[in-house]
Amino acid sequence: xxxxxxxxxxxxxxxxxxxxxxxxxxxxxxxxxxxxxxxxxxxxxxxxxxxxxxxxxxxxxxxxxxxxxxxxxxxxxxxxxxxxxxxxxxxxxxxxxxxxxxxxxxxxxxxxxxxxxxxxxxxxxxxxxxxxxxxxxxxxxxxxxxxxxxxxxxxxxxxxxxxxxxxxxxxxxxxxxxxxxxxxxxxxxxxxxxxxxxxxxxxxxxxxxxxxxxxxxxxxxxxxxxxxxxxxxxxxxxxxxxxxxxxxxxxxxxxxxxxxxxxxxxxxxxxxxxxxxxxxxxxxxxxxxxxxxxxxxxxxxxxxxxxxxxxxxxxxxxxxxxxxxxxxxxxxxxxxxxxxxxxxxxxxxxxxxxxxxxxxxxxxxxxxxxx
Amino acid sequence: xxxxxxxxxxxxxxxxxxxxxxxxxxxxxxxxxxxxxxxxxxxxxxxxxxxxxxxxxxxxxxxxxxxxxxxxxxxxxxxxxxxxxxxxxxxxxxxxxxxxxxxxxxxxxxxxxxxxxxxxxxxxxxxxxxxxxxxxxxxxxxxxxxxxxxxxxxxxxxxxxxxxxxxxxxxxxxxxxxxxxxxxxxxxxxxxxxxxxxxxxxxxxxxxxxxxxxxxxxxxxxxxxxxxxxxxxxxxxxxxxxxxxxxxxxxxxxxxxxxxxxxxxxxxxxxxxxxxxxxxxxxxxxxxxxxxxxxxxxxxxxxxxxxxxxxxxxxxxxxxxxxxxxxxxxxxxxxxxxxxxxxxxxxxxxxxxxxxxxxxxxxxxxxxxxx
Numbered sequence: 065x066x067x068x069x070x071x072x073x074x075x076x077x078x079x080x081x082x083x084x085x086x087x088x089x090x091x092x093x094x095x096x097x098x099x100x101x102x103x104x105x106x107x108x109x110x111x112x113x114x115x116x117x118x119x120x121x122x123x124x125x126x127x128x129x130x131x132x133x134x135x136x137x138x139x140x141x142x143x144x145x146x147x148x149x150x151x152x153x154x155x156x157x158x159x160x161x162x163x164x165x166x167x168x169x170x171x172x173x174x175x176x177x178x179x180x181x182x183x184x185x186x187x188x189x190x191x192x193x194x195x196x197x198x199x200x201x202x203x204x205x206x207x208x209x210x211x212x213x214x215x216x217x218x219x220x221x222x223x224x225x226x227x228x229x230x231x232x233x234x235x236x237x238x239x240x241x242x243x244x245x246x247x248x249x250x251x252x253x254x255x256x257x258x259x260x261x262x263x264x265x266x267x268x269x270x271x272x273x274x275x276x277x278x279x280x281x282x283x284x285x286x287x288x289x290x291x292x293x294x295x296x297x298x299x300x301x302x303x304x305x306x307x308x309x310x311x312x313x314x315x316x317x318x319x320x321x322x323x324x325x326x327x328x329x330x331x332x333x334x335x336x337x338x339x340x341x342x343x344x345x346x347x348x349x350x351x352x353x354x355x356x357x358x359x360x361x362x363x364x365x366x367x368x369x370x371x372x373x374x375x376x377x378x379x380x381x382x383x384x385x386x387x388x389x390x391x392x393x394x395x396x397x398x399x400x401x402x403x404x405x406x407x408x409x410x411x412x413x414x415x416x417x418x419x420x421x422x423x424x425x426x427x428x429x430x431x432x433x434x435x
Numbered sequence: 436x437x438x439x440x441x442x443x444x445x446x447x448x449x450x451x452x453x454x455x456x457x458x459x460x461x462x463x464x465x466x467x468x469x470x471x472x473x474x475x476x477x478x479x480x481x482x483x484x485x486x487x488x489x490x491x492x493x494x495x496x497x498x499x500x501x502x503x504x505x506x507x508x509x510x511x512x513x514x515x516x517x518x519x520x521x522x523x524x525x526x527x528x529x530x531x532x533x534x535x536x537x538x539x540x541x542x543x544x545x546x547x548x549x550x551x552x553x554x555x556x557x558x559x560x561x562x563x564x565x566x567x568x569x570x571x572x573x574x575x576x577x578x579x580x581x582x583x584x585x586x587x588x589x590x591x592x593x594x595x596x597x598x599x600x601x602x603x604x605x606x607x608x609x610x611x612x613x614x615x616x617x618x619x620x621x622x623x624x625x626x627x628x629x630x631x632x633x634x635x636x637x638x639x640x641x642x643x644x645x646x647x648x649x650x651x652x653x654x655x656x657x658x659x660x661x662x663x664x665x666x667x668x669x670x671x672x673x674x675x676x677x678x679x680x681x682x683x684x685x686x687x688x689x690x691x692x693x694x695x696x697x698x699x700x701x702x703x704x705x706x707x708x709x710x711x712x713x714x715x716x717x718x719x720x721x722x723x724x725x726x727x728x729x730x731x732x733x734x735x736x737x738x739x740x741x742x743x744x745x746x747x748x749x750x751x752x753x754x755x756x757x758x759x760x761x762x763x764x765x766x767x768x769x770x771x772x773x774x775x776x777x778x779x780x781x782x783x784x785x786x787x788x789x790x791x792x793x794x795x796x797x798x799x800x801x802x803x804x805x806x
Contacts, residue, residue, distance in 0.1 A: 067701050068483040071694050073476035075468045082684060083469050091466040094688060097446045098457045098638050100766045105444035112439040133504045133665060136683040140665045168664045261684055267469050269640060269686035291662050293539045294504060294511045312507040313453060313632055315640035317465060318689065323442050330438050395471045
């Protein structure tokens with residue numbers, strides 16, 4: 065074979081459903097020479113990552129760290145560690161990622177009871193309550209920020225319902241973390257997972273997770289081994305904890321990047337960061353509506369960082385996205401599932417959430433639509 | 436909390452069991468701005484990674500790519516995709532990683548028949564043959580380069596035995612790939628996994644894998660879904676293949692790094708690279724033996740890149756490794772399992788396999804032992 069050339073991808077403005085633009089400080093951190101996964105200097109970094117994640121998640125959970133895989137590995141980590149064959153789980157489904165939860169839970173041998181809502185709408189707490197009372201599940205699982213539809217699910221009531229019904233509360237915060245508030249302890253969340261490539265603006269590859277003491281107790285009293293060796297928390301926690309027992313070789317460079325990304329989040333401050341996401345979401349919304357796009361989600365349930373919008377009449381999906389990418393180097397996301405071809409998902413995540421990003425996109429769209 | 440300082444780990448000479456020293460070109464590649472996982476520029480890179488891996492693995496296997504996790508995720512990928520509950524697997528065990536294979540296979544619901552050999556010795560093909568004839572397994576699994584003991588297992592005979600007995604041949608090449616020859620097609624390997632942080636000298640985080648058409652056929656005719664959603668090849672291959680169906684967000688930056696690491700491997704040339712590993716292994720061996728270290732493994736089965744040596748009488752394990760790390764910034768690996776406290780694992784992997792590394796280590800050891 066001919067040797068490929070050195071990689072040279074065209075730089076983009078990443079305004080899709082993730083990854084988002086990565087801050088140069090994070091890229092520079094990832095060029096730091098690699099040290100060993102048991103190097104004292106690296107173990108100190110891991111502790112700092114845990115501590116910064118706890119601040120961001122507003123939790124005291126000891127078992128808070130980053131899984132060595134992407135957000136979907138974080139999802140699988142939560143399910144395989146909490147569920148055993150025959151357990152029941154109630155899953156709220158209003159998009160691709162709720163569906164994925166059902167698939168993952170079934171692969172654990174669990175019985176899945178779904179609470180469905182139409183795509184683009186939140187799940188109704190009354191229906192969740194009825195499902196909890198009917199099925200008495202071990203786990204209630206819900207997506208905080210449904211990346212396929214742009215819906216933000218209010219969590220506080222659901223957490224209370226889970227607790228009242230003796231269920232663990234499992235939350236997907238892949239797209240929410242770092243862009244809107246996530247209060248693990250206040251909201252009674254027992255198992256939480258996210259990803260690094262959305263509002264944290266680190267490259268994809270790690271999944272921050274957190275488990276409450278209640279969840280840890282369930283894991284410690286399992287009858288069967290976790291079906292995944294790689295994601296088995298009873299072992300992984302001995303590496304991320306004080307014991308430092310080797311499990312697998314940690315992805316050092318990715319953790320360097322997450323460390324710097326978390327420093328950037330905390331330097332900005334959580335409230336300032338969430339306000340920034342709201343402010344630029346409003347700017348984008350006004351501009352898109354002027355161009356004839358319509359939001360899929362009703363105002364109170366809209367995610368600021370993931371704007372799902374129906375295309376104006378006469379605007380073709382793929383050719384327009386291609387023009388944005390080829391001519392303006394702007395990436396926006398296509399619709400998934402039942403939204404394919406009809407809806408775009410425009411991300412304003414972390415480092416991609418600036419007035420300049422919004423202005424560039426609106427100007428480019430204006431030019432393309434005027435042709 | 437106080438904001439942690441920018442990360443600043445002390446640079447090391449990595450001469451343990453991995454990670455190894457990463458070439459500056461790989462670090463620089465990883466600082467390339469992130470693009471989307473469906474960006475045409477990134478899809479082209481993925482194709483180049485697949486193609487370069489095939490060259491390195493000396494295989495035509497279409498299903499050759501990198502799993503989004505470390506080497507252990509590669510192990511799990513091979514087992515969960517090939518095994519179903521009740522299947523039988525013969526596992527060769529002569530160290531930590533053979534043991535890990537048994538654990539992973541049992542979590543798939545498989546029946547495991549072990550062929551054991553003492554730590555530091557290869558597995559006896561006659562015993563493997565007897566086990567194959569007794570158990571008629573679906574899979575024969577073996578570690579090519581046992582990182583815990585430094586044994587290189589000859590594979591050609593075992594591949595033939597597997598084929599003669601109708602078993603798929605599954606090989607762990609985490610430590611061998613890029614440092615010694617791996618001939619997937621010639622040796623009849625049906626499922627192969629490796630890691631990036633050993634002789635490929637990229638950071639940890641990806642697991643190159645390859646599956647033969649026979650293995651793909653077995654996966655396509657499963658009765659049950661793979662128990663892991665994240666590692667389910669029937670879906671992942673549609674993203675790495677021509678369909679480009681979204682499964683999970685690929686770890687873009689890690690793939691940038693692997694791309695550049697593979698370019699470095701192929702620029703050097705496979706034969707030259709393997710010869711380099713042998714040459715510096717010999718240099719290290721002579722020096723260590725002069726200092727009183729004894730090799731665990733007999734000559735014909737020694738891995739050049741992972742030198743397992745018994746400490747000379749009177750040399751304490753932990754304090755001596757600490758002196759190497761603290762005073763000379765050299766990392767060597769401790770013994771695992773039954774070798775803990777008695778054996779060191781000295782890596783000469785990829786970029787860490789230079790005469791300078793050997794000379795620095797021998798000089799530092801000479802000084803410490805002379806105190």
